[in-house]
Amino acid sequence: MDTRWSNHMPAQRTLLLITASSPAIRRVRRSRVLNFQQITMPYLAAFVPPEWKVIHIDEEVSPIDITIAVDLVGITFHTPSAFHVYDLAAQFRKRGIPVALGGPHVTLMPEEAQAHADVIFVGEAELQWPQFLRDFEIGRHMHRYCSTAVPALNAVPMARKELYHRRDFTGGRLFATRGCPHACDFCAVAVMYQRKVRARPVAAVAAEYASFPGKVVIFWDDNLASDREYAKALFRSIAPYRKWWSSQVSIQAGKDAEFLEWAAKSGCKQLFIGLESISQQSMNGVRKGFNRVEEYVRVIEHIHEHGIAVQAGIVFGFDQDTESIFIETLDFLESAGVQNATFNILTPYPGTPLYQRLEREGRILTRDWSKYNGREDVVFQPRHMSPKTLLEGYHYANQRFYSGTSLYRRLMHSPVGLWWTLPLNLAYALALRSARQDAAADRGELLVRCASRRSSLESVSAINASKTRSTRG
Numbered sequence: 001m002d003t004r005w006s007n008h009m010p011a012q013r014t015l016l017l018i019t020a021s022s023p024a025i026r027r028v029r030r031s032r033v034l035n036f037q038q039i040t041m042p043y044l045a046a047f048v049p050p051e052w053k054v055i056h057i058d059e060e061v062s063p064i065d066i067t068i069a070v071d072l073v074g075i076t077f078h079t080p081s082a083f084h085v086y087d088l089a090a091q092f093r094k095r096g097i098p099v100a101l102g103g104p105h106v107t108l109m110p111e112e113a114q115a116h117a118d119v120i121f122v123g124e125a126e127l128q129w130p131q132f133l134r135d136f137e138i139g140r141h142m143h144r145y146c147s148t149a150v151p152a153l154n155a156v157p158m159a160r161k162e163l164y165h166r167r168d169f170t171g172g173r174l175f176a177t178r179g180c181p182h183a184c185d186f187c188a189v190a191v192m193y194q195r196k197v198r199a200r201p202v203a204a205v206a207a208e209y210a211s212f213p214g215k216v217v218i219f220w221d222d223n224l225a226s227d228r229e230y231a232k233a234l235f236r237s238i239a240p241y242r243k244w245w246s247s248q249v250s251i252q253a254g255k256d257a258e259f260l261e262w263a264a265k266s267g268c269k270q271l272f273i274g275l276e277s278i279s280q281q282s283m284n285g286v287r288k289g290f291n292r293v294e295e296y297v298r299v300i301e302h303i304h305e306h307g308i309a310v311q312a313g314i315v316f317g318f319d320q321d322t323e324s325i326f327i328e329t330l331d332f333l334e335s336a337g338v339q340n341a342t343f344n345i346l347t348p349y350p351g352t353p354l355y356q357r358l359e360r361e362g363r364i365l366t367r368d369w370s371k372y373n374g375r376e377d378v379v380f381q382p383r384h385m386s387p388k389t390l391l392e393g394y395h396y397a398n399q400r401f402y403s404g405t406s407l408y409r410r411l412m413h414s415p416v417g418l419w420w421t422l423p424l425n426l427a428y429a430l431a432l433r434s435a436r437q438d439a440a441a442d443r444g445e446l447l448v449r450c451a452s453r454r455s456s457l458e459s460v461s462a463i464n465a466s467k468t469r470s471t472r473g
């Protein structure tokens, strides 16, 4: 129990909520055209009693004034921002302002986070956060609140809209379900939510969906297809609002005609699918064998047939990946006519089974969490290539995917949503180019030259292809 804050509390208390994003992760993510708003803090604010004044600072939008007069600070953050947040926390605590930390990194690394905070929240906080605020008000709070049971989401409030700050070009964001039934080795969600999938009542989700004044809505669900019957009921109830929406789903969604039919009727314009890899061995190796690579083309076509675009989540660096994976993946994405892709370098987030295995095998190269960004740094020793090759292959993938030729091949193959996928692809191509120029300037170089890397990757691919041919022949 901590009783330090009970005295001299003003009648109205002020709570500062921070959505943290370190300068390093902002630099890494500068090529993202759409920088989506995180829900967490506007949502947690909805649990705060009305006597509190709540301020939300989203570091993607504005810097933090460390001299601000507040009674309590709450910070949410991902692993790459951890050191930055510990620094921020230290500055507030030096001024005698208590700091509460929560979010994925805290849940996965509680001992580390505890050393930098007055109070930490391990796991989901729907029950513990209001409890803590009550404890805080009477000056008797604990240092750690753990969610002992996963909370039901039957009666959770809508996030406070006035606390959204980012102009992310969407009209609204919400979540309908939480959790995912799968246990992929690299995914933090499986550890955070213990594979327990829960859903908000359809009517409550539909009411929040309808309450957004904008046309485009994002469902920030881990896997909106976790419970497909629930999802279909939800789609039927949001269809009358005639908005457009997108969400993340597992590959099973693409095999379910009724799911896709209702998704399309209710305004779904794009589905993000974690295809992860076109190597079945790689998928089997990280317990994502339910992704059947031989089904990818049919699944993508099926989604396209419903007028829905596909954004593929792709990860490079699995143990079975060799240098040819980059070219082969891009060949696949182009021939399948995928509209958008998010490429990631495999990153073993601490607390995941992947991290534990690589640590046992002595393959973790750094514990500098700021490098756990999945975009600019390789933090482990890949099995069949050097970290440098993995990084170059990742850059090659981005550059080729957003090149004019690739754009033409992909969008001509499937012109689904061409009117918006074309400008979005062009915007990404421009953003990537300017990010490359900034990166080159950061490093004091004139130009980042990937052309030579491309030709060397292509020669590796050609050698592999001829090897395969000669084996077959």
Ligand code: B12
Pocket (backbone or CB within 6 Å): 020, 021, 022, 025, 029, 035, 036, 037, 038, 039, 040, 043, 044, 074, 075, 076, 077, 078, 079, 080, 081, 100, 101, 102, 103, 104, 105, 108, 121, 123, 124, 125, 126, 129, 175, 179, 186, 187, 188, 189, 220, 221, 222, 344, 349, 350, 372, 373, 374, 375
């Ligand atoms: C939406 C989302 C995004 C959005 C917005 C996030 C943002 N920072 O702006 C975008 C697309 C921008 C994004 C980016 C990234 N993301 Co992301 N993202 C998600 C996703 C799908 C949903 C998060 C969400 O809104 N959940 C709903 C809210 C209500 O839940 P919550 O945040 O967990 O909060 C609950 C508890 O954790 C707790 N809580 C959280 N914080 C706090 C703080 C306090 C004080 C308290 C009391 C409680 C508390 O209370 C809440 C209620 O229970 C999650 C998956 C997931 N389910 O977490 C991945 C996830 C969080 N992302 C992840 C990653 C890796 C990233 C990136 C690093 C990817 C990249 N390579 O660029 C970046 C980092 C961006 C950044 N600026 O830091 C990982 C995090 C792993 C980790 N160890 O940190 C996750 C878990 C995905 C995964 N499968 O592994 N992301």
